Amino acid sequence: ICNSGTDIHVRIQTAVEQMKENDMDCEYIDVAEFVKSRNLDYLEIKSKSGMETKLYHKKLNMSFMCDGIIKYKGRYYILELKTESSFKFQNRNDVDPSHYNQGTAYSLAFGIDQVLFVYINRDILDMKAFMLNVTDEMRQKLTEYITECDGYIERQIAPPKPEDVLKKTCSYCGYRQQCRKDK
Secondary structure (H helix, E strand, O other): OHHHHHHHHHHHHHHHHHHHHHOOOEEEEOHHHHHHHOOOOOEEEEEEEOOEEEEEEOOOOEEEEEOEEEEEOOEEEEEEEEEEOHHHHHOOOOOOHHHHHHHHHHHHHHOOOEEEEEEEEOOOOOEEEEEEEOOHHHHHHHHHHHHHHHHHHHOOOOOOOOOOOOHHHHOOOOOHHHHHHHO
């Protein structure tokens, strides 16, 4: 599944990259080059894997992998590709609310308001695209949330676990062992 997801990412990113060559007003923008050209010195380029770029946001203490940035008809958009099962895909009719913070974080990092989420059915490769228009209110709320989280880290205190957190959210958390002990 992981290899399939990686392959799908590369194919889509390559297709977007070739659009300009085929006289379409769409250009794939290398994320590292975007960061350098805009002098976004608060973003550290950690590594590149294919067309994905791993970055660290120094001010927000946040690491992330960006699939890409596209420039379409003179306007910039953050590109985020998501592969999912047929079951989830068939009911997909908008950006997954669990992806709002990710899109908002990318918007904060790059100063781009629109995040294009492309959802790909990993079983039959159908695609659906949805735009997340990030607002100032969304950016402010996320910044406050990150600041609050950093405060817990500075005080070396595990934050209270939200009642509505999904079990899968905890699977990637570096503090899940401590959280279980604190229960």
